[in-house]
Amino acid sequence: MTTATTEAKEGFVLNIGQIMATIPHRYPFLLVDRILELEPGVRAVGLKNVTMNEDFFNGHFPGNPIMPGVLIVEHAAQVGGVxxxxxxxxxGKLALFASIEEMKFRRQVVPGDQLVTEVTILKVGSRAGRVRAVCRVGEQVAAEGEFTFVLVPDSAQATTPGKEG
Known part of the structure; x- marks a missing residue:
């Protein structure tokens, strides 16, 4: 994990390199392009630029591409993990998905959309955290719900040569 060094008006901004230093996800499953706002311990706003180049659009659905709801959830979970x-x-920890509560899908997400997700911490302890996520395209809510994460030691940090802890 690295510490954000670029300050924005409402918090910190993380670029893709800083995101990749924070969570373990990689292509094709890294679904956060940038953290637009970050107040550590309080809230984060993450961005996913949705393009026709996404592999999942090949089969979901041909001629009518729609981002799968499970990937919207995964995007929100990754912002929550950050x-x-x-x-x-x-x-030195990993945030592992434990549960999804009251997830609602309100709008389709399609190529060309910018999916902007605000995640706020509801409760956090040393071994678990609960967050609320609201995913938007423009002013419209696309999805919203609450997630619980289990926080565990990141064994890869201890075993990966050259990886900062």
Whole structure:
């Protein structure tokens, strides 16, 4: 995990390299392009630029491309993971998905959309965290729900040569 160094008006901004240093996801499953706002321990706003180049559009659905709901959930969970793991108390940990509560899908997400997700911490401890996510395209809510994560030691940080802890 790295510490964000670029300050924005409402918090910190993380670029793709900083995101990749915080969560373990990689192509083709890294679904956050940028963190637009970050208040560690409080909230984060993440961005996914949805393009026709996404592999999942080949089969979901031919002639009518729609981002799968499970990938919208995964995008929101990754923003939540970044939020939880940028806290100093969670350095050296992984945020593993434990549950999804009351997830609602309200709008389709299609190529050309910018999916902007705000995640706020509802509760966090040393071994778990609960967040609320609201995913938007423009002013419209695309999806919303609550997630619980289990926080565990990141064994890869201890075993990967050259990886900062």
């Amino acid at each position: 939020l939880l793991l940028t806290s100093t108390a969670n350095k």
